Amino acid sequence: MSKLATELPAGPRVRLVLGSDDWFMRGFIALIVLYLFVALALPLYAMLSKSISTFRMDLTQFQFQVSDETGFFSGDILSADELNAAVGAYSEQELNVGSGGRLSATAFFPDFSFRSPVKYRVRGVDDSAVFLLGSERRTGPSWVELDSNQFRRVVLRPVTSVGLDNFKRYFSTPSLVQSIKNSLFIAAISTVITVLLAFCFAYALNRSCMRFKGVFRLIAMAPILVPSLLPGIALVYLFGNQGLLKAVMAGESIYGPYGIIAGSVFFTFPHAMLIITTALAISDARLYEAALSLRTSRWKTFWTITIPGARYGLISAAFVVFNLVITDFGLPKVIGGQYNVLAVDIYKQVIGQQNFEMGAVVSVVLLIPAMLAFGIDRIVQRRQVALLSARSVVYQPSSSRIFDRFCLLYCSLIAIFILGILGICQFAALVKFWPYDLSLSLRNYAFNRMDGGGWAAYRNSIELAGLTAFFGTVIVFTGAYMVEKTQGFKGGRTLFQFLAMLPMAIPGMVLGLAYIFFFNDPDNPLNFLYGTMAILVLCTVTHFYTVSHLTAVTALKQMDNEFESVNASLKQPFYKLFARVSVPVCLPAILDISIYLFVNAMTTVSAVVFLYSTSTALASVAVLNMDDAGDVAPAAAMGMMIFYTNVAARIVHAGLSRGVLRRTQVWRHH
Amino acid sequence: MLRTDDENPAFLKINALWKAFGDFLALKDISLEVAEGEFVCFLGPSGCGKTTLLRAIAGLDPQTRGTIEQSSRDISNLPPAQRDYGIVFQSYALFPNLSIRRNVAYGLENAGHSRSKIDARVDELLQLVDLPEQGNKYPAQLSGGQQQRIALARAIATKPGLLLLDEPLSALDARVRVSLRHQIKELQRKLGVTTVMVTHDQEEGLSMADRIVVMNHGRIEQVGTPIQIYRDPDTLFVADFIGEMNQVQGVAETADRVRIGEVSFNCQSHGFSPDEKVLATVRPEDIVPIERDHSDQADPADQGVEVHIGDMEFLGSYWKARLDSPRLSGSLNANLSMNAVRRMELSVGSHLQVRLPSDRLKLFANPSAVT
Numbered sequence A: 001m002s003k004l005a006t007e008l009p010a011g012p013r014v015r016l017v018l019g020s021d022d023w024f025m026r027g028f029i030a031l032i033v034l035y036l037f038v039a040l041a042l043p044l045y046a047m048l049s050k051s052i053s054t055f056r057m058d059l060t061q062f063q064f065q066v067s068d069e070t071g072f073f074s075g076d077i078l079s080a081d082e083l084n085a086a087v088g089a090y091s092e093q094e095l096n097v098g099s100g101g102r103l104s105a106t107a108f109f110p111d112f113s114f115r116s117p118v119k120y121r122v123r124g125v126d127d128s129a130v131f132l133l134g135s136e137r138r139t140g141p142s143w144v145e146l147d148s149n150q151f152r153r154v155v156l157r158p159v160t161s162v163g164l165d166n167f168k169r170y171f172s173t174p175s176l177v178q179s180i181k182n183s184l185f186i187a188a189i190s191t192v193i194t195v196l197l198a199f200c201f202a203y204a205l206n207r208s209c210m211r212f213k214g215v216f217r218l219i220a221m222a223p224i225l226v227p228s229l230l231p232g233i234a235l236v237y238l239f240g241n242q243g244l245l246k247a248v249m250a251g252e253s254i255y256g257p258y259g260i261i262a263g264s265v266f267f268t269f270p271h272a273m274l275i276i277t278t279a280l281a282i283s284d285a286r287l288y289e290a291a292l293s294l295r296t297s298r299w300k301t302f303w304t305i306t307i308p309g310a311r312y313g314l315i316s317a318a319f320v321v322f323n324l325v326i327t328d329f330g331l332p333k334v335i336g337g338q339y340n341v342l343a344v345d346i347y348k349q350v351i352g353q354q355n356f357e358m359g360a361v362v363s364v365v366l367l368i369p370a371m372l373a374f375g376i377d378r379i380v381q382r383r384q385v386a387l388l389s390a391r392s393v394v395y396q397p398s399s400s401r402i403f404d405r406f407c408l409l410y411c412s413l414i415a416i417f418i419l420g421i422l423g424i425c426q427f428a429a430l431v432k433f434w435p436y437d438l439s440l441s442l443r444n445y446a447f448n449r450m451d452g453g454g455w456a457a458y459r460n461s462i463e464l465a466g467l468t469a470f471f472g473t474v475i476v477f478t479g480a481y482m483v484e485k486t487q488g489f490k491g492g493r494t495l496f497q498f499l500a501m502l503p504m505a506i507p508g509m510v511l512g513l514a515y516i517f518f519f520n521d522p523d524n525p526l527n528f529l530y531g532t533m534a535i536l537v538l539c540t541v542t543h544f545y546t547v548s549h550l551t552a553v554t555a556l557k558q559m560d561n562e563f564e565s566v567n568a569s570l571k572q573p574f575y576k577l578f579a580r581v582s583v584p585v586c587l588p589a590i591l592d593i594s595i596y597l598f599v600n601a602m603t604t605v606s607a608v609v610f611l612y613s614t615s616t617a618l619a620s621v622a623v624l625n626m627d628d629a630g631d632v633a634p635a636a637a638m639g640m641m642i643f644y645t646n647v648a649a650r651i652v653h654a655g656l657s658r659g660v661l662r663r664t665q666v667w668r669h670h
Numbered sequence B: 001m002l003r004t005d006d007e008n009p010a011f012l013k014i015n016a017l018w019k020a021f022g023d024f025l026a027l028k029d030i031s032l033e034v035a036e037g038e039f040v041c042f043l044g045p046s047g048c049g050k051t052t053l054l055r056a057i058a059g060l061d062p063q064t065r066g067t068i069e070q071s072s073r074d075i076s077n078l079p080p081a082q083r084d085y086g087i088v089f090q091s092y093a094l095f096p097n098l099s100i101r102r103n104v105a106y107g108l109e110n111a112g113h114s115r116s117k118i119d120a121r122v123d124e125l126l127q128l129v130d131l132p133e134q135g136n137k138y139p140a141q142l143s144g145g146q147q148q149r150i151a152l153a154r155a156i157a158t159k160p161g162l163l164l165l166d167e168p169l170s171a172l173d174a175r176v177r178v179s180l181r182h183q184i185k186e187l188q189r190k191l192g193v194t195t196v197m198v199t200h201d202q203e204e205g206l207s208m209a210d211r212i213v214v215m216n217h218g219r220i221e222q223v224g225t226p227i228q229i230y231r232d233p234d235t236l237f238v239a240d241f242i243g244e245m246n247q248v249q250g251v252a253e254t255a256d257r258v259r260i261g262e263v264s265f266n267c268q269s270h271g272f273s274p275d276e277k278v279l280a281t282v283r284p285e286d287i288v289p290i291e292r293d294h295s296d297q298a299d300p301a302d303q304g305v306e307v308h309i310g311d312m313e314f315l316g317s318y319w320k321a322r323l324d325s326p327r328l329s330g331s332l333n334a335n336l337s338m339n340a341v342r343r344m345e346l347s348v349g350s351h352l353q354v355r356l357p358s359d360r361l362k363l364f365a366n367p368s369a370v371t
């Protein structure tokens, strides 16, 4: 017996009568939990169950009787299995079907003619046997009697069972298993290169007195504003078969690991740089002063203070980059050539071969490294937050001519790499016919004459980004507020927090495929969403939920917890505090969330590639499809349109943020 | 003195309150009555459960067992908004983006008052907390003490029946703290609002409260006026926590006598059986030096003991002296007035007689005695 049980007098726990505010807030949490269930948990569940569903045609399940020309049945029962053995209607290969497998029953009867007066009876041996009569589903062991014209429409369906057969098949297919190795290899190499480059860049920004730091910072962030497949297109222009610098490749092909790695470094660079910059910025200046006073060499200081101080940042950056690369789909699709990776395999299985079960299996395989990387990153970040609060003195670099020059040179090279990639895309988009006719023209912008959705796709993307930013911000911030500020209701809040963290661990391809399984199911009442803009918004908000949620939570945690207590004691409804205090105080964070959602909605490919319809084609997907169709220059043009749109959005965001800060300066800084 | 009885029923009545955080009991069997208009202080070391009790009264973090009545209404499970109190926190919790006026007016809105009436009330409140000119500033533009006064104005704006203050002065510097102490006390007296304040600072409690509730480890140790608490601590914890207290080992003799070292003293009557080991306590300011050439009226030999001064520290208005005595097998701290020290020419090493007045010598069970 615990001490508590012996001391605390028996009796019911005192529970407060819930006021209308409490009900409202709990209701709202329940609503968002429901949202995350529908938009995340249930689709994932549908996908997981798909990956372990196997389908097999079991001919022993079906039996027939055939009458003579007068319609008289002798009573002889024919098993489909024996019939097949006798006439060889279907090969073993043909019996190995997927969920959509359908076998026509007439094939067992070579003499069948739909005009003959012969009648047929068909049944299953038990309730698990399913056959279709036209589109009508029949089961069970009672005979169904049909004339030959009706019998023509009898189709046998496979039995469903649960098991790991799909996985066995996956792991016994060498070409598929090779993708695991490829994906891990690409992700590992890209991670090492990106983290190294980003660390040096962040180090130069933090620890040197070079000029143009602001410009470099800005340029380094540019890759975030374009779809990940854009660097792929640029690399094709530079090093592809007709590339300007093809000679550099020395006979190697850019299509494959080289291209994927180079492009991955480009698009993951800003993520790594941001994380490492934060880590370097919080290291304690006092340690450096101590080192200086002990006459420690610069080299030794670097290894004994800088690196250990930034270790969590480095580890976190590594796992974030790893995750981004291994889950990315656009880049390997554009430049991967014959080199298969997991994310593209999912696409090929689903779109190319319509093998949904195998797509689900690859998704599960891809989930494992993604979840691991995510989990480790979370743990490491938590450690870093603990460091953050303890540190105080900001490091001020002292200038050193040689070191500063060296940093300037290094950062310039990185900047040239980034701007070069973007510049090539823009240039290629504006010339008539690369590389033969380099005169300028706007004909690559005539999107309406290409496959991919035309200018409507661009407008759809802006609509998607706008809707995602608006609804996403409202849902995420309100949800974070409710979960942070509600009293009690522990179960609901814990569930919420778990669901809110989950999206970050789910690769976009997996989410998109899960949506197909869940929303495309005709039995799902939400089926009407399939193919609409709404499902794209739903999917995109969910895909980018976690980072937005964490931004909101961080801002909310900085507010005094007693605001709610004061509000209640003054008998004011919670929404008054929310509207008049919480939202205004958190406005900078709210703007950050909305721009984050906007930019990502503009650039995302992976989840939505499974979900768009002809009326909701998107610019980022158009880049993919135009490139696929050989319209590479228009693809580059569309990619750059996304870039400029995001730049414009960032400028608007910066203007708004500055306006908000100026207006709130009065009460914020004193 | 405000006391509750049948004709004057308690305004706030707490009955057998318990609070558990998981397996940890933060409040154990708390029962307490507060009269209307009374200023009560919860005093105790940090972590003893004061805030927890206050938050239970406010309904912000409800108790696990027990009931709370306010104005004869059972509020035990009412949500905060259905109770009647104003609250002030250590962190002020002013809304940073609202002007001072809007902060003070916050609770007055949505209550059917006209704009002009609210304005008039805000002016009145700003006057009351002595900050009439600051209405259009924002909280961050005021000093900590000013912000806390605004928080107070906001809390009393709706004229709540009960004012709850959780360490309202702890975030301020010492000088501001002392002046705000008086302001709060005066305001409370003027408004006559029943007030419960939490503090860990005994000086704050003693100077502001009508009654003090001393708490320790989730239990009430003693309830009483500041003077009662100081003069007559019920427990060794209270004796030790409030003010300074000499504690010396002793052995109980008869019902009102105790032996310390080899000397036997009269003391407050006690319930210990003869030869039981006890702690004898006496406050430093109650130890009286006996001047040689002027014999005391009462039998001096009885309560007197020979000591010599081991150490002396000048504290401005008096001297703190460590009195060593082989006969007591220990030492006592005594506060000696400037006068006495000058008259008796006392310095380190001086020998003198001191008297331990019998009504100031109190025995407690010896917690370290092995029984």
Ligand SMILES: Nc1ncnc2c1ncn2[C@@H]1O[C@H](COP(=O)(O)OP(=O)(O)O)[C@@H](O)[C@H]1O
Pocket (backbone or CB within 6 Å): B021, B024, B026, B044, B045, B046, B047, B048, B049, B050, B051, B052, B053
């Ligand atoms: N929400 C909580 N969860 C768990 N323990 C708590 C919580 N709030 C307070 N406690 C514990 O209860 C005890 C009393 O806390 P509190 O009432 O805040 O003390 P104080 O007297 O300093 O105001 C402390 O030991 C504290 O750690």
Ligand SMILES: [Mg+2]
Pocket (backbone or CB within 6 Å): B050, B051, B052, B167, B198
């Ligand atoms: Mg406290």
